[in-house]
Amino acid sequence: MRAPTRRAIARVSARSAVERTLAIVRTESRAAYFRVARELLGIEIEVRIGAEAFGVRSSVAGMVHVVEAVKAPAAHIRTSRELILALLDGRLSVLEAILAGELDVRAEVRVLERIARAGSAFANGAMRAAGARAVLHDLRAAWTRVPAPAAAQNWRSIM
Amino acid sequence: MISQDLLGAFDRPHFPEPGSARARQFKEWFHFLVMDGGGTDLIANMAFSGDVRGGTGVCDLIALGHHPGLGWSGSVERVDVAPTQVKSPLDLSVNGRASLRFADGRWHVSIVDASAGIRMHAALVPLADPLLGSDAGFGLGLSWLSLPQLRATGCYEADGRRHEFADSCGYHDHNWGFFDWGSDLGWVWGFLSAVDPDAAPGRLSVVFTRTSDRGGEALRQTVLAVWAGSRLLKVFTGGMLRSKKEGRFTGRVPRRPGVASLVDTSEVQTVPRLFFISARDGADWLDLEYRIDAALQLGVPSDFGFGIVGLNETFGTAQVRGSTKGRPHNVTTRACFEFLA
Numbered sequence: 001m002r003a004p005t006r007r008a009i010a011r012v013s014a015r016s017a018v019e020r021t022l023a024i025v026r027t028e029s030r031a032a033y034f035r036v037a038r039e040l041l042g043i044e045i046e047v048r049i050g051a052e053a054f055g056v057r058s059s060v061a062g063m064v065h066v067v068e069a070v071k072a073p074a075a076h077i078r079t080s081r082e083l084i085l086a087l088l089d090g091r092l093s094v095l096e097a098i099l100a101g102e103l104d105v106r107a108e109v110r111v112l113e114r115i116a117r118a119g120s121a122f123a124n125g126a127m128r129a130a131g132a133r134a135v136l137h138d139l140r141a142a143w144t145r146v147p148a149p150a151a152a153q154n155w156r157s158i159m
Numbered sequence: 160m161i162s163q164d165l166l167g168a169f170d171r172p173h174f175p176e177p178g179s180a181r182a183r184q185f186k187e188w189f190h191f192l193v194m195d196g197g198g199t200d201l202i203a204n205m206a207f208s209g210d211v212r213g214g215t216g217v218c219d220l221i222a223l224g225h226h227p228g229l230g231w232s233g234s235v236e237r238v239d240v241a242p243t244q245v246k247s248p249l250d251l252s253v254n255g256r257a258s259l260r261f262a263d264g265r266w267h268v269s270i271v272d273a274s275a276g277i278r279m280h281a282a283l284v285p286l287a288d289p290l291l292g293s294d295a296g297f298g299l300g301l302s303w304l305s306l307p308q309l310r311a312t313g314c315y316e317a318d319g320r321r322h323e324f325a326d327s328c329g330y331h332d333h334n335w336g337f338f339d340w341g342s343d344l345g346w347v348w349g350f351l352s353a354v355d356p357d358a359a360p361g362r363l364s365v366v367f368t369r370t371s372d373r374g375g376e377a378l379r380q381t382v383l384a385v386w387a388g389s390r391l392l393k394v395f396t397g398g399m400l401r402s403k404k405e406g407r408f409t410g411r412v413p414r415r416p417g418v419a420s421l422v423d424t425s426e427v428q429t430v431p432r433l434f435f436i437s438a439r440d441g442a443d444w445l446d447l448e449y450r451i452d453a454a455l456q457l458g459v460p461s462d463f464g465f466g467i468v469g470l471n472e473t474f475g476t477a478q479v480r481g482s483t484k485g486r487p488h489n490v491t492t493r494a495c496f497e498f499l500a
Binding site: 031032035087088089090091093094095116119120121122123124126127128130133136137140141 | 217237238239415417423426466467
């Protein structure tokens with residue numbers, strides 16, 4: 001898979017990042033991919049990240065699909081690009097994000113459990129897949145804002 | 160003190176032959192610490208795994224910093240090892256992201272994660288005798304070299320800030336061998352170095368290592384080494400040593416890389432609040448009490464399928480009392496300990 005051009009990086013969407021990472025995990029961490037597909041079987045998830053909206057579901061063939069929209073979502077996930085990067089960089093935990101109101105996940109309890117296992121499997125696969133790191137780099141390049149410098153002893157701001 | 164040429168020859172990569180049967184289990188890491196009296200502590204680590212020469216290995220590049228007022232910063236990034244250049248006994252480069260070489264009587268370490276805005280560059284001069292050890296006789300395949308008391312100069316950039324250090328206290332160890340992350344293996348490792356006002360001129364440096372089963376119950380090897388200045392003064396081993404954890408650190412313990420917190424969303428509960436060491440050998444004795452004030456967990460993918468293994472990196476304050484070879488010790492200083500959960 002070729003790395004995106006600069007223009008392409010500027011257009012990185014959450015949906016494209018998820019699709020790209022799923023494809024990488026399916027190739028490089030097949031056990032993780034199939035676990036994601038198994039946990040999401042029969043569940044449709046509506047995802048809203050900032051202004052973007054898309055759906056995620058899996059098929060009986062063991063494939064995970066990212067689609068324009070889902071007809072009968074059993075779960076709704078709402079968050080922002082900033083929070084996605086904060087989670088991927090470890091600056092916030094999932095629990096901290098939920099308690100701060102930055103991550104909203106709504107579903108019946110048993111569906112929540114399956115989404116949590118699917119998320120863990122997805123992260124497992126991405127963590128082991130060399131190709132997934134390129135996706136993270138592109139997300140950072142496209143979504144990161146310049147951090148405001150803060151005063152600190154023995155440190156000086158270079159930005 | 161060992162000659163620098165000999166040190167450079169000892170501290171070389173031990174990558175297995177390409178395609179060898181045990182290459183999958185191979186692990187080797189070069190670890191550096193800088194503990195700057197100005198409050199910023201740094202960890203730099205290049206950790207190789209797998210068939211490095213055969214082109215299917217990986218390298219974890221770890222560049223972390225901790226400042227009491229700012230918390231943790233840094234990067235943990237896994238890169239493919241295929242293009243790694245191994246030019247001479249210790250002259251490594253990894254994908255243009257990191258380099259490590261021993262030249263001009265010092266280690267030159269550089270780790271860069273440009274997309275995360277992380278840059279770490281350090282030159283570290285050895286000032287003391289090294290300690291060489293091996294767990295091979297205890298059912299493990301790990302060997303190691305440990306060097307306290309380096310003089311470190313360099314810089315660290317993270318989160319839009321730059322920290323420069325000169326003549327700071329540094330440490331280096333190098334571990335290599337064959338094991339699986341997630342196997343029945345645990346360890347505690349620790350380091351401190353401080354000017355000791357009650358002793359003869361020179362620093363007191365202490366390195367501690369304890370390997371065990373995963374639960375920390377069945378001990379395999381325990382070593383406490385004491386340096387006075389550049390000279391290795393005393394090594395306590397085995398039955399001379401007692402150690403224990405106490406309590407639980409209740410501060411926030413972030414995980415790195417960040418995605419590890421998505422694999423395991425639970426809070427880290429495995430960092431102790433205190434760690435005690437007691438060493439006795441005839442007239443020689445040393446007691447150490449370590450109080451943790453900062454912790455971070457490195458999430459390492461398990462070699463047994465899903466899940467991660469938690470490697471807890473901590474900084475804190477150590478109080479050391481004792482007497483070895485007639486030299487009294489009485490210091491309180493910054494220390495670093497690592498716990499394999």
